Amino acid sequence: MKKKLLAISLLLGTSLAQAFAPQAGTWVITAENNGQPGRGFGLDxxxxxxxxxxxGYESSGSPTFYLTAGALTNNQYAGPLMQYRNGRFFGSGERNGQEAGNAGTVKMRFVSGTQGFITFPGEAEKEIARFSFAYPAGPDGLKGIWLFSPLDTVTPSADFFRLExxxxxxxxxxxxxxxTNGRVGCEHQTKGTLAGSVLCVRLNxxxxxxxxxxxxxxVNEGEGLLLTPSGEPTALAVMRRLGNSTDVGTGVLHKSSDAQELSEAAAQNFRGEFEAFKASTQND
Known part of the structure; x- marks a missing residue:
């Protein structure tokens, strides 16, 4: 089985095109990501x-923070970068932060859901990227429970498996x-036209x-293509890691059996409310 997976994965190849929105999380300035404390930002x-x-930091070396918010249009953003002060500190009572000024306009443009460019006030444009700090770009970074869902309305299907x-x-x-069953294998591609993507194969x-x-x-979200055995793309596909390598859930609810019981109870309650609503509309 191992030899088949190794050989088959070499046969598949196609260009990858995808739609995107900037992914929520911690982002860094690529050139400043050196393992030392520096500038970064949370983006949603x-x-x-x-x-x-x-x-970030003041010219004096003191730490500070900024906030900007507004409309993202055509994967581009421009808005004032506001600075704040006099907010709460550890152990303080109620304190309301106050605007301390406008540092200038910050501009961003995104070329994928995880990559883009930023222009800070008084600086040249710099490359930025979503910061992945716990999943290495290798086989160990792919381990976990995955759901692959082709967006094929003619023959809807999905693949659910654990890579381990x-x-x-x-x-x-x-x-x-x-x-686990030896029928699915995935690998980060590092050479050729597939470099930078992940290739997966499934055996019958x-x-x-x-x-x-x-x-x-x-991290836990992926987009890509469903491929035929000869490597031809047939449909778009979405991917999600449902659990990490120790089976800890990555979603918003299903973390344990207690969550499962809670979900089932909520579903039963909703069913009762829906039936009552349906009956009331029929009586009107």
């Missing part, structure tokens, strides 16, 4: 509104990690290539 985009909170076993690298990647019960996937992901 909900609907078409962008909010950025940035930590390292089985060696192909010529184009840095190490395949295989699923007879050990023959059934389908493939190519994706770009950040």
């Amino acid at each position: 985009v909900q609907n078409s509104t962008l909010v950025m909170q940035m930590y 076993q390292n089985i060696g690298a192909t010529d184009g990647g840095n190490g395949l990690v295989m699923s 019960a007879s050990g023959k290539l059934d389908r493939g996937y190519q994706m770009v992901y950040s």
Whole structure:
């Protein structure tokens, strides 16, 4: 099985195109990401509104923070970078932060959901990226429970599997990690036209290539393509890591059996409310 996965993964190849929105999380200035305390910022985009909170330093060396918020249009943003002071400190009572001035206009443009460029007041444009600090770009970074969902309305399907076993690298990647049942293998591609993406293959019960996937992901979210056995793209696909390598859930609810019981109870309660609502509308 290992040899088949190693060989088949070499056969698949296609260009990857995807839609995107800037991913929420911690972002860094690429050139300043040297492992030392420096500048970074938290970024979140909900609907078409962008909010950025940035930590930085004064010319005196004192730490400070800024906030900007406004509309994100065509993957670009421009707005005032406001500074604040006199807010709460550890152990203080109620204190309301106050605007301390406008540092100038900050501009951002995004080229993917995890990469872009920023222009701070008084500085040249710099490259920025979503900061991934716990998932290495190798086989160990792919481990966990995954759900792959092709966006194919003709024959809807999905693949659900746990990646857990390292089985060696192909010529184009840095190490395949295989699923529990030995039928799915994924690998970060480091060479050729696929470099920078992840290639996955799935075998059927007879050990023959059934389908493939190519994706770009950040932390727990991915987007990409469903591939035929010959490597031709047939549909867009979305991917999500549902649990990490120790089976800790990555979602907003299902972290434990207690959460499962809570979810089932909530579903039963909603069903009762829905039935009552339906009955009331029928009586009107």
